[in-house]
Amino acid sequence: MTDYLTFEHDVLVIGAGGAGLRAAIEASAAGVSVGLICKSLLGKAHTVMAEGGMAAAMGNVDDRDNWKVHFSDTMRGGQYVNNWRMAELHAKEAPDRVRELEAWGAVFDRTKDGKILQRNFGGHRYPRLAHVGDRTGLELIRTLQDHGVHQGIDVHMEVTVISLLKDGDRVVGVFAYEREHGRFRVFKAKAVILATGGVGRAYKITSNSWEGTGDGHALAYHAGAELIDMEFIQFHPTGMVWPPSVRGILVTEGVRGEGGILKNSEGKRFMFDDIPDNYKDQTAKDPEEGWRYTQGDKTANRPPELLTRDHVARCINREVKAGRGSPHGGVFLDIAWIKEKLPNAAEHIKRKLPSMYHQFIQLANLDITTTPMEVGPTTHYIMGGIRVDADTQASTLPGLYAAGECASGINGANRLGGNSLSDLIVFGKRAGEYAAQFAKENGHGSIDAAQIESEAKRALEPFDREGGENPFVIQNNLQDVMQKLVGIVRLEDEMKEALDGLAKLNERVSRSSVTGNIDFNPGWHTALDLRNLLTVSEAITRSAIERKESRGGQFREDYPDKDPAFAKFNVAVREVDGLMQISHEPIPEMPAELKAVIEEMG
Amino acid sequence: MASATFTIRRGGREGGEMVDYRTEVSEGMVVLDAVHQIQAESAPDLACRWNCKAGKCGSCSAEINGKPKLMCMTRLDTIDVTKPVTIEPMRAFPPIKDLISDISWNYEVKKRIKKFKPRPPDAADGTWRMQQSDIDRVQEFRKCIECYLCQDVCHVLRDHVKHEEFIGPRFLVYSAALEMHPLDTEDRVDELKDEFGIGYCNITKCCTKVCPEHITITDNAIIPLKERVVDEHYDPLKKLVKLFRRK
Numbered sequence: 001m002t003d004y005l006t007f008e009h010d011v012l013v014i015g016a017g018g019a020g021l022r023a024a025i026e027a028s029a030a031g032v033s034v035g036l037i038c039k040s041l042l043g044k045a046h047t048v049m050a051e052g053g054m055a056a057a058m059g060n061v062d063d064r065d066n067w068k069v070h071f072s073d074t075m076r077g078g079q080y081v082n083n084w085r086m087a088e089l090h091a092k093e094a095p096d097r098v099r100e101l102e103a104w105g106a107v108f109d110r111t112k113d114g115k116i117l118q119r120n121f122g123g124h125r126y127p128r129l130a131h132v133g134d135r136t137g138l139e140l141i142r143t144l145q146d147h148g149v150h151q152g153i154d155v156h157m158e159v160t161v162i163s164l165l166k167d168g169d170r171v172v173g174v175f176a177y178e179r180e181h182g183r184f185r186v187f188k189a190k191a192v193i194l195a196t197g198g199v200g201r202a203y204k205i206t207s208n209s210w211e212g213t214g215d216g217h218a219l220a221y222h223a224g225a226e227l228i229d230m231e232f233i234q235f236h237p238t239g240m241v242w243p244p245s246v247r248g249i250l251v252t253e254g255v256r257g258e259g260g261i262l263k264n265s266e267g268k269r270f271m272f273d274d275i276p277d278n279y280k281d282q283t284a285k286d287p288e289e290g291w292r293y294t295q296g297d298k299t300a301n302r303p304p305e306l307l308t309r310d311h312v313a314r315c316i317n318r319e320v321k322a323g324r325g326s327p328h329g330g331v332f333l334d335i336a337w338i339k340e341k342l343p344n345a346a347e348h349i350k351r352k353l354p355s356m357y358h359q360f361i362q363l364a365n366l367d368i369t370t371t372p373m374e375v376g377p378t379t380h381y382i383m384g385g386i387r388v389d390a391d392t393q394a395s396t397l398p399g400l401y402a403a404g405e406c407a408s409g410i411n412g413a414n415r416l417g418g419n420s421l422s423d424l425i426v427f428g429k430r431a432g433e434y435a436a437q438f439a440k441e442n443g444h445g446s447i448d449a450a451q452i453e454s455e456a457k458r459a460l461e462p463f464d465r466e467g468g469e470n471p472f473v474i475q476n477n478l479q480d481v482m483q484k485l486v487g488i489v490r491l492e493d494e495m496k497e498a499l500d501g502l503a504k505l506n507e508r509v510s511r512s513s514v515t516g517n518i519d520f521n522p523g524w525h526t527a528l529d530l531r532n533l534l535t536v537s538e539a540i541t542r543s544a545i546e547r548k549e550s551r552g553g554q555f556r557e558d559y560p561d562k563d564p565a566f567a568k569f570n571v572a573v574r575e576v577d578g579l580m581q582i583s584h585e586p587i588p589e590m591p592a593e594l595k596a597v598i599e600e601m602g
Numbered sequence: 603m604a605s606a607t608f609t610i611r612r613g614g615r616e617g618g619e620m621v622d623y624r625t626e627v628s629e630g631m632v633v634l635d636a637v638h639q640i641q642a643e644s645a646p647d648l649a650c651r652w653n654c655k656a657g658k659c660g661s662c663s664a665e666i667n668g669k670p671k672l673m674c675m676t677r678l679d680t681i682d683v684t685k686p687v688t689i690e691p692m693r694a695f696p697p698i699k700d701l702i703s704d705i706s707w708n709y710e711v712k713k714r715i716k717k718f719k720p721r722p723p724d725a726a727d728g729t730w731r732m733q734q735s736d737i738d739r740v741q742e743f744r745k746c747i748e749c750y751l752c753q754d755v756c757h758v759l760r761d762h763v764k765h766e767e768f769i770g771p772r773f774l775v776y777s778a779a780l781e782m783h784p785l786d787t788e789d790r791v792d793e794l795k796d797e798f799g800i801g802y803c804n805i806t807k808c809c810t811k812v813c814p815e816h817i818t819i820t821d822n823a824i825i826p827l828k829e830r831v832v833d834e835h836y837d838p839l840k841k842l843v844k845l846f847r848r849k
Contacts, residue, residue: 046653049656082849105718105786137658242630243631245630245631246632246655521647570817
């Protein structure tokens with residue numbers, strides 16, 4: 001018999017980033033008991049890394065902005081395979097969610113008339129991102145954390161979930177371990193909210209921390225829930241490329257929002273060479289117009305550096321492949337040039353982009369106020385995830401909800417920068433609200449002792465095996481496979497090779513072993529995370545093979561064009577008898593009033 | 603490529619020993635990279651906390667050659683790697699395992715500080731108006747990534763173990779951010795004096811020196827709070843006024 005402690009909550013939230021914290025606050029405010037599981041310590045979740053801001057059409061800087069423009073920008077950026085209802089709710093509710101943060105103590109940068117300041121970002125027609133310098137994610141997480149601790153939420157830190165527990169179809173709790181002593185925990189809950197973030201650790205070059213191993217995606221999948229859009233991965237165009245140890249760390253889009261430009265080794269500003277048709281009439285005609293846009297000129301269009309992330313990443317990739325890259329395989333991002341335009345440019349840059357300035361000085365010995373940065377694409381975000389109902393965030397399993405990056409729908413084929421932080425608070429709130437409602441309407445389910453026994457046995461297996469492979473080595477090899485074969489540019493043959501590779505890695509995981517005891521043992525933790533990484537990697541690869549076209553975050557060299565037939569559905573995966581089954585989930589017809597909004601906005 | 607020796611604390615709550623590991627070092631590496639490399643090569647059970655690897659989350663705090671630092675922001679070319687580099691957990695808190703210390707006390711302290719209480723909204727849409735110049739100082743404090751290096755270096759906690767009586771620099775900065783927030787209406791001055799032990803701070807400024815976010819903890823947060831305490835409790839004129847008010 002496995003030894004474990006049992007905890008009971010009405011609503012259990014897994015993940016304590018922006019979405020999880022916001023969900024926990026909302027559920028708690030609804031009067032139910034709430035447990036919050038953090039994989040790390042509270043306040044350290046990946047949300048702290050978000051830099052640029054949160055998109056909300058408040059119209060503080062440009063009064064032409066409103067939810068309709070935000071909605072149509074989001075749909076255009078997602079290439080119209082988004083869940084239009086989520087995009088609508090998000091655009092309508094984001095301003096209230098941002099203002100609410102201010103009431104909870106957040107201190108956003110201000111306009112001259114004392115309102116929340118908003119900045120330009122890729123794919124947003126007007127200045128829309130509420131921000132705090134370039135550390136907006138920290139402000140968000142700290143505000144929610146400090147508000148949440150006074151609400152009586154039970155926080156379980158450094159606990160990792162191994163599997164969801166089910167009573168029939170319904171999710172009724174989770175099986176987990178705490179890191180310090182590796183002891184097992186059972187959490188009974190009337191409703192469970194997954195808010196576990198992304199999958200970046202499946203790739204070698206990523207902006208994600210060790211936590212981004214697709215836990216929520218994999219937990220939901222193995223419990224029988226449906227995942228959609230898994231082929232859509234966002235490669236952020238600007239990650240650091242040098243020195244090697246910092247490869248992949250994010251360089252905020254805010255650098256380009258403040259006037260930063262991209263140049264190749266020939267000194268050419270290459271982004272003007274390739275502007276997609278559907279953005280032609282929204283893009284600056286020349287560098288001068290682009291500069292005026294970044295400085296708030298309402299008559300100017302955005303510079304091409306602020307096109308959507310999928311496009312900018314591909315353009316950088318093309319320059320590097322054509323031999324016009326920087327010495328370490330990226331391109332140049334230059335903000336220092338604005339000294340030609342502004343007095344005190346160095347001070348201005350330090351004030352607007354303080355953490356970028358420090359990041360480069362400290363990690364790369366480079367002063368961004370005088371020298372261009374070397375940047376290249378880095379795995380940043382997955383648009384795909386758990387399929388949810390737009391209004392309630394309920395998954396396809398009763399009692400299971402999802403919010404934030406691990407849920408899917410709002411972003412379609414490509415997410416606009418700034419739409420993630422607002423997604424977290426809009427849908428985190430909704431998930432908390434509806435999970436609390438479900439918890440009020442349903443009692444606790446019963447926990448299956450047999451399921452716990454088999455999960456505990458599986459979790460401890462790496463200790464029973466001796467002389468097996470080190471899990472860190474397997475994780476490294478997995479990242480090589482995905483980086484090389486299912487990256488920015490994809491080919492059917494390569495992806496099939498990746499599937500073979502993943503199958504072999506799966507074999508190796510089943511033979512891996514860990515040394516040392518069970519107390520805070522990162523080797524063991526990695527061995528358990530590997531199962532999730534392999535699951536999401538397979539889902540990404542199979543979905544990418546299935547979508548035989550190029551759209552947003554998916555670029556197929558063998559199918560380089562968009563195919564209208566693929567605009568009609570999302571690719572879905574589900575576990576059936578232990579195997580991954582692919583299906584097409586038709587996208588419902590958009591209601592006439594939303595169609596009219598899109599037409600009106602051009 | 604050159605290699606270097608890292609002398610790392612191994613062991614649990616009860617005690618530990620310093621163990622030598624040798625690993626290759628290359629251009630641009632930080633201490634956290636070396637720890638990860640050692641994990642992957644020879645000690646997969648070596649425990650350390652980390653998340654962002656970019657100085658933004660404050661998880662990988664440790665003492666490198668005896669100095670409180672973030673492992674992810676300490677480049678190897680800023681320290682002498684021809685000699686063994688020691689890496690130990692923060693000492694102001696109990697050790698858990700290897701490089702990890704038990705910092706749960708900090709979470710408990712924060713709960714005791716009264717929460718943000720804004721004045722009623724200024725505008726009809728439920729929002730407030732604030733000038734950038736009025737929030738610059740508060741934004742400086744809110745840069746804090748809660749790495750607790752300031753707590754670690756503070757002699758009141760580290761050497762005198764006054765955890766029961768003194769909340770430490772981090773939470774004085776947190777209190778200052780609330781007290782100086784233009785919208786906040788709460789008063790925390792009495793607790794700062796009586797429960798939170800602000801008087802223990804004798805402004806040696808060690809906290810300011812170790813802050814990876816370069817927050818001027820002592821000058822901008824602690825000293826102004828001390829002044830508020832003095833104004834409130836030791837100003838003879840105010841004392842007199844207070845005396846009458848109480849009646």
